[in-house]
Amino acid sequence: MSALVAAAQKEGQLNVITLPSNWANYGAIMKDFTAKYGIKITDANPEGSSGQEITAVQQLKGQSRAPDVVDVGPSFAVEGANDHLWAPYQVATWNNIPADAKDANGDWYADYGGYVAIGYDPAKVKVAPTSFASLTSPAYKNMIGLNNSPTTAGAAFAAVYAAALANGGSFGNIEPGIKYFAHLKSIGNFVPTAIGGPTTVQNGTTPILIWWDYLLASEVSPVVKGFKIVIPSDASYASYYDQAISATAPDPAAARLWEEYLYSTTGQNLWLQGFARPIELSTLVANGTVNKTAYAALPPAPSGALTFPSSAQAAAAETVVTQNWPTQVGG
Amino acid sequence: MAESTAQAVAPEALTSGARPSRVSTSLRRSLRWLGVVPFGVYVALGLLAPFVAIAIAAFRNSSTGAFTLSNFNTALHGTYLLGLKTSLLLSIATAIVPGIFGLLVAYAIFTAKRGNVLRQVVITASGVFANFGGVPLAILFIATLSTTGIVTGWIKDLSGVDIWNHGFTLYSAYPGVFIVYMYFQIPLMVLVILPALEGLRPAWREAAENMGAGTWQYWRYVGGPVLLPSFLGCLLLLFGSAFSAYATAEALTGGTVALTPIQIGALLNGNVVAGQENLGYALGVIMVVIISIVMIIYVILQRRAARWLR
């Protein structure tokens, strides 16, 4: 480990990409890493998407400003592995990561995630929503929004998946979720704007926002007084993002040190403080090394084991959403 | 007319000087093309090469790299076909209407002297608005015309009518996206038609009036013919601009309206669909094909218009 630190410090810099500072507490994480190891971090394109991360890794190969590490959605991690973009690496705490949340080779590994949640502004929303079913009430006319289009934003896509689960669908069948939103739109409850973030909550366009619970907590709660977050009672769907090291990373030692840091207790707890659930949460709780205040601040997790769609199911669902969202929900 | 033909002969005499006519005209003709070589090289490197790289990728399967037509097949069916149709119609609509309005605005200021403050403000404001779009523009219009927007509120206060209850919506192609597109299409038109308006000599207007022509006759026989080629050219530009506009419509409609650039964005730039970039490239190639077809129609239109107005 000390050899890794020395090599990383010799490289002196780390290129990360698409990490907004208020997303899962990345701002604090990057600052702490630099303070601890003296390695300068350059965060390119903080508002970018997973697709842009892949493009950057592919097109900037060989440049000193190419990304070293990525934090991408699951389907992109898999695609990157298929295109041989990642360098396999197993962090020290590798065994604490569940088997279905990492690539067997070590190409990618889940980092943090959260549940699809309904956030609402109680000043404008008099009757508290509790589930997807409750959102169909006429009391919520012109109130409900997603953060973006499910054809392009992971959180929105997850929301449709969750709605599918709540309406008789399954990981292999996302169509009920699309139908649900189509119904919501036809009765005038759904506002399809895709500005994302707290803006539409603040200006009253979408006092109810369906998004990741940790983003609702870290981005909307600070600016909307009394903002409440609830995980829908009729469907709980969680998704985790994945870390990977670029096979053509210009700073390979720093990249590996970064991963060690993220999967150390410090790193995992910092994610927890960003209201996200780090992948090694259960280990931290068992060991008693979890940050108790941050853990208590999380919305209560639904009972039952976490299950994820397989890559094949997810890919199929993505195609269905892309094909049907405009025609069924647009109309 | 005689003068111009006489003068047309003159430059040959001037530039050829004492050169013997034996120097083949074909050589001189090919040397003529030298003047556009810099432009040609720049376009070849900056536009053609990237486009060819994309086009080649469009014919490849995203995961295996094998040659395939499947990307184009997918691109011409289902939701992508719908996207192409919607984009096409929306672009035509948001080329013509802002085109006319932009022409009126440009005409309203072009007679002002060059140093006139109003004229300068309109020109610079047009420059700024022509490039304003995406999420910020969507936010502005939501603040204005959404259910809680200030104009919605004003209309409600003044007339008791809630436009949202009567079918108005910001979140679909019409009227929502259409209105918002005007915000950058009109200024674009103002800027690109202004130099053409300079071709309307006030002397002609005076001469026409002195001969007893009314406003309609002036435009039918003098103003219109002079302006029409440029006007059509500017409409073409507006069409292209609307056709490839992406961020604004996406921010406003959240993917519920199928528009090709948005779909390309989801394929290349998104967080959901992975590994289908080549489909995005195929769509891009199709967009270029469409604009080429539109160009052909445009050329035909120009020829017809010229003949009709003579």
Added chain:
Amino acid sequence: MATVADVEAGAQTPASATRPAARRRSFPVWRWAILLIAGVFFLIPLYAGLRFAGLKAFANVFTYPGFGSAVGLSLRLAAITTILTLVLMVPTTVYVHLRLPQIRRSMEGITIMPIVIPPIVLIIGVLKVAPGFLLGTPYLLALVYVILAMPFAYRSLDAGLRAFDLKTMVEASNSLGADWPTTLWRVVLPNIRTAMLSATVLTVALVLGEFTMASLALYVTFPVWIVQFEQNAGPVTTAASLLALFVTWILLMLIVTVGGRGARKRGGAQVALFTVAAPAESSQTMGEPE
């Protein structure tokens, strides 16, 4: 332009009937009506945005680091792009008008392409073919922006060149003994001043507003810097974008004022040229379309 001022002031010629006089009086009214409608349409959303953002949000924008370097990069890119665009397009367009009028249509076709290829697709293509040394510098963006500006620059210059009798003037200038550089500089350029200004305004505004390609190439230009606020609360985002609008507008006003001042100095010589050329022009331009 002395003639226009006379027209505006409503100078009556002895032969004119009352109808022309009435038209001249109503023309300014109609002009103001259009401008008023346009003004309302464009200013109300800005006002709505300002109200939503609140003045405090503007202060927050400046506290974020990187403002200076982002603006500096964008300004440098704007300057390089504009110069390159004008240097490339003005001689080319003039040359095409003079010597190769038959390819004017093809030029229109070629120059419309950059608009239609979505920027995301184009930048990926550029990143694929660009050589390594170019990929490492933000000035690659300037080179690409010239391509993006091409449609507008060509359209402006083309319209500007059609607006006067280029061939006659060039021949006149040549027959008076001027060489090509002098002709270009002292005869052609002053006549396409508006077109060049239009092209400059569009190019600068384009560079200062272009986000997609810069962000995909991972460079922090001013628009990229502004977008980072989108992760923040709405008021700050809106304040940031309104600020960007304002900064761009001020810059353009500077350009237009400076550019306009040069025109007024040469104004006198132009008028005479216009009136002399007018009769030949009208027949020339009518016979023009191919």
